[in-house]
Amino acid sequence: MRKIALISEHASPLALVGGTDSGGQNVYVAHLAKQLARKGCLVDIFTRRDAEAQQLIVNWLPGIRVINVPAGPARFIAKEMMLPFMEEFGRFVLRFARRQRVRYDIIHANFFMSGMVAQQIKQTMGIPFVMTFHALGRVRRLCQGQADAFPDIRFAIEERLMRDADRIIAECPQDKADMQQLYGADASRIDIVPCGFDPEEFWPVTIGARQELGIGEEEFVILQLGRMVPRKGVDNVIHAVAALKKRHRLHARLLIVGGNASEPDPCRTPEIGHLMELTKSLGVERNVTFTGQRPRAQLRYYYSAANVFVTTPWYEPFGITPIEAMACGTPVVGTAVGGIKSTVLDGQTGYLVPPKDPEVLAQKLAWLHRHPQMAQRFGWAGMRRAYQSFTWRSVAAQIADVYEAAMQSVQETDVIYSAAMQSASPQSQVAG
Numbered sequence: 001m002r003k004i005a006l007i008s009e010h011a012s013p014l015a016l017v018g019g020t021d022s023g024g025q026n027v028y029v030a031h032l033a034k035q036l037a038r039k040g041c042l043v044d045i046f047t048r049r050d051a052e053a054q055q056l057i058v059n060w061l062p063g064i065r066v067i068n069v070p071a072g073p074a075r076f077i078a079k080e081m082m083l084p085f086m087e088e089f090g091r092f093v094l095r096f097a098r099r100q101r102v103r104y105d106i107i108h109a110n111f112f113m114s115g116m117v118a119q120q121i122k123q124t125m126g127i128p129f130v131m132t133f134h135a136l137g138r139v140r141r142l143c144q145g146q147a148d149a150f151p152d153i154r155f156a157i158e159e160r161l162m163r164d165a166d167r168i169i170a171e172c173p174q175d176k177a178d179m180q181q182l183y184g185a186d187a188s189r190i191d192i193v194p195c196g197f198d199p200e201e202f203w204p205v206t207i208g209a210r211q212e213l214g215i216g217e218e219e220f221v222i223l224q225l226g227r228m229v230p231r232k233g234v235d236n237v238i239h240a241v242a243a244l245k246k247r248h249r250l251h252a253r254l255l256i257v258g259g260n261a262s263e264p265d266p267c268r269t270p271e272i273g274h275l276m277e278l279t280k281s282l283g284v285e286r287n288v289t290f291t292g293q294r295p296r297a298q299l300r301y302y303y304s305a306a307n308v309f310v311t312t313p314w315y316e317p318f319g320i321t322p323i324e325a326m327a328c329g330t331p332v333v334g335t336a337v338g339g340i341k342s343t344v345l346d347g348q349t350g351y352l353v354p355p356k357d358p359e360v361l362a363q364k365l366a367w368l369h370r371h372p373q374m375a376q377r378f379g380w381a382g383m384r385r386a387y388q389s390f391t392w393r394s395v396a397a398q399i400a401d402v403y404e405a406a407m408q409s410v411q412e413t414d415v416i417y418s419a420a421m422q423s424a425s426p427q428s429q430v431a432g
Contacts, residue, residue, distance in 0.1 A: 001040055001041065001042060001192075002036075002040075002041045002042070002105045002106070002403070003041070003042045003043075003044075003102050003103045003104050003105050004036060004041050004042070004043050004044070004099065004102070004104065004105065004106055004107075004108060004109050004220055004403070005043075005045075005046065005093075005106070005107045005108070005121075005127075006026060006029055006032070006033060006043060006044070006045045006046070006110065006116050007045075007046045007047075007093065007108070007109045007110060007114035007118055007178075008026075008029045008045060008047050008111065008262065009046075009047060009069075009071075009079075009082060009086070009089060009111060009113045009114045009117070010025075010047070010079040010082055010111065010113070010426040011023075011026040011029060011046050011047065011110065011111070011332040012023035012026060012029075012045075012048075012057065012066065012068075013026060013029050013045055013060070013066060014049040014060070014066055014218065014278055015024060016243060016293055016295075017104055017293075017296060020279055022316070022341075023227040024134070024195065024317075024319070024320045024321075025110055025134045025316065027195075027320055028110065028132075028134070028195055028243060028320070029045060029110055031196065031198055031392040031395075031396075032108075032390070032392070032395070032396055032399060033045055033061075033064050034061065035392050035393055035396030035397075036396055036399075036400065037061060037062060037063035037064050037096075039396065039397075039400065040063075041063065041064050041400075042102070043063060043064045043065070044064075044065050044066075044104075045060075045064065045065070045067065046067045046068065046069055046093050046096075046114075046117070047064045047067070047068060047069065047090060048068070048069050048072065048075050048077075048082070048085070049068035049069060049070050049071070049338065050074065050075055050076050051074055051075065052074045052075075053398065054068040054074070055068065055327055056068055056070070057074050057270075061107070064152075067093075069089050069092050069093065069324070070085075070088075070091060070092060070183075071085040071086070071088040071089035072085035072088065073169075074290065078149075079111075079113075080149035080150050081149075082113060082308065083113060083150075083151065083153075083154075086113050086116050086117065086166070086192060089113075090116065090117040092387075093117050094120060094121055094416035097121060097127075098125070098277070098387050099124060103127070104121075104127050105127075105403075106127065106128055106129065106130060106403045106406060106407060107121055107122070107127055107128070107129035107130070107390055108129070108130045108131075108132070108163075108399075108403070109129055109130070109131050109132070110134060110162075110383075111132075111134050112133060112134070112137065112154060112157055112158050112161060115129075115131050115133075115157070115158075115161040115165070116157060116161075118131070118165075119160070119161065119164055122164070127224045128166040128400055128406045128409070128410040128411075129165055129166060129250075129406075130165065130166060130168070130169060130399075130403060130406050131161055131162075131165035131167070131168045131169065132169040132171070132257065133168075134169075134171070134180065134291055134317055134318075135181075135317045136158065136178055136182065136183075137150055137154040137155050137158055138155055138158075138178075138182040138183070138313070138316070139182065139315055139317075141155075142315075143231065143314045144231060147230070147390065148325075149426065154220070154261045158183060158210050159183050159184075161162055161419075162179060162184075162185040162186075162287060162376070163184050165189070165367060165411065166189075166404055166406035166407075166410060167191060167402050167403075167406040167409075168185065168190045168191070168304060168408055169190075169191055169192075169193050169399065169402060170190050170191070170192045170193075171193070171194060171195060171317055171318035172192065172194060172317075172318055172337065172339035172342040172343075173190075173192060173337050173342060174337075174340065174341070174342070175317055175318070175339070176190050176192055176260050177333045180215055181360070181431060188324045189366075191398075191402045191405075193395060193398045193402065194342070194343070194389070194390055194395060195318045195319075195320045195323065195339070195390070195419075196320075196322070196338065196390045196391050196392040196393075197323045197324065197327045197386060197390055197391065198392050198394065198396065199327070199387065200392060201296060201297070201299075201300065201324075202299070202300050202324050202327040202328050203300065203327065203328065204328050204329035204383065205301055205302055205304035205305075205328070206304070206305070206329075206369050209300075209302075209304040210305045211303040212301045212377065213301055213302065213305050215253070215305055218374055219252075219253045220250065220251075220252045220253065220307050220369050221252070221253050221255060221305060221306045221307050221308075222237070222241065222252050222253070222254045222255070222256075222306065222307065222308055222309075222310055223254075223255050223257070223302055223303065223304075223305075223308070223309045223330070224237050224255070224256045224257070224258075224309075224310055224311065224323070225241075225252065225256075225257040225302060225309070225311075225321055225325075226257075226258050226311065226321050227258055228256075228258045228259050228271040228272055228275075229271055230271060231313055231314050231315065232312075232313045233311075233312040233313045233335065233355060233356065234256060234271070234275055234310075234412075235274075235275060235278055235308050235355055236312045236355070236357075236358050236361065237254065237256075237356045237358075237361070238254065238275060238278050238279055238282065238288060239278075239283065239313055239358035240281065240358040240359075240361040240365060241254045241282075241287055242282040242283070242284050242358075242409065243358055243359055243361075244362050244364035244365060244366060245283075245284060245287065247362070248362060248366040250365075250366055250369055251259075251287065252365065252369070253287055253289065254284075254287060254288050255289050255291060255302060255392040256275065256288060256289065256291065257291045257292075257293075257294050257299070257302055258292075258293060259272055259290070259292045259293050259323065259353065260293065260319050261293060262292050262293050262294075263292045263329055264276070264290035264291065264292045264362060266290055272290060273287045275290070276290065291385040294388030299324065300324075300328055301408065303325045303327075303328035303330050304322060304328045304329065305377050306325075306330050307330075307368065307369070307372075307375065308330065308331050308332070308333055308365060308368050308375065309321070309322065309325035309330045309331070309332045309333070309350075309415055310332075310334070310361070310365070311317065311334045311335070311340065311344065312332075312333075312334065312335045312353065312355060312356075312361060313330070313335060313337065313338075313340075313355065314335075314336070314337070314355050314356065315337050315338055315355075316337050316338035316339060316340050317338050317339060318338060318339030318343075319334070319338065319339045319340045319343065322334050322340055322343050322344055322350075323386050323390045325382070326343070326344075326349060326379075326382030326383055326385060326390075327382075327383060327386040327387065327390075328383070329351065329379040329380060329382070329383045330379050330382070331350040331368060331375050331378035331379045331382060332344050332349060332350035332378075332382060333351045333352075333353060333361065333364050333365065333368075334350065334351075334353070335353055335354065335355040335412050336352040336353065336354070336355075336420040340352070343385075343390070344382075345381070345385065348378065348381050349378050349379075349381045349382035349385055350378050358424075382410075389427075
């Protein structure tokens, strides 16, 4: 029975997804832990305490504990401001790990700051660690420029982690290529393992999805779902809806799901305020509905009710929402960046478009509107692809293999080191 520590400093599996810093990483950690526990592993998830009322240890599910680490103030802090609290975070995790009756077999760090903690545990206790970055600082800086609030020291930290991690998990071929080209990472130590979806959460709701959401059967519905931050390119989708109305004479309804509250609150989610103003300036405020944050259990109704799911970020390390949409039988139009260009098959399960190009996006949406039978075929093909290649069960099995490879590598290194020390010892020299 393996005992595994997952470190995810800013992304708790218990958080509601859709807020500023709650997205794909939260989903990744939660579902990976669930699948590892089903395989018989014991899993501890370390995340930063961000509320006074949180218990230190939450027995979440059989075989899974969530440890809310006291590091910094017990309130929300943007991940860009969290670096000064990582030393405190690391000290706590190290003390906790030392007190365990059963030693952790492997540490899996998620995001570069979690990697710093895993690095400290390896140096002190000798426990190997696997690294999933989820996003790379140099890619983020290239895409966001001065809007990137992380300090430059992030780049050096990531370089060291790529050298020190026993294995690195890239979420798509582009992720691996970026590590090699921008950081000089050793390709032989990088494994490509995608993200996934849960078939118990997402499937096509063929009857009643639109009635559940109060959507008319004849409406052409476009869905945008995810975190409300500028890099997700939601403004690009709104511009495309305006182009559909003006140049294609098509009145579409855009549903925008996400935010920091159950109602679309510009005070709690500033990006929503910006997007609301944009709809007014473009004259499409009646075409766009902001729903606010929605529970995970309700999302399959949104995916199933939509004619097409759209995601047009500037960059995307992987992108889980396109797979969830595909699992619900909905065609996807996404930007040809990061993991999206690996999951969406252009002209087969949807379309790939350039980022920040609403005119091309509008053309693809208009085509899908004019060819509903082909759109349905795209949806079916996407569903088959999701079930064949992207379930969390298969993802966890691949990651478990990465863990074993990391542990085996450490064991072989220890054997070689032990043999070298024996051959260099005075006793062996005398015996010789």
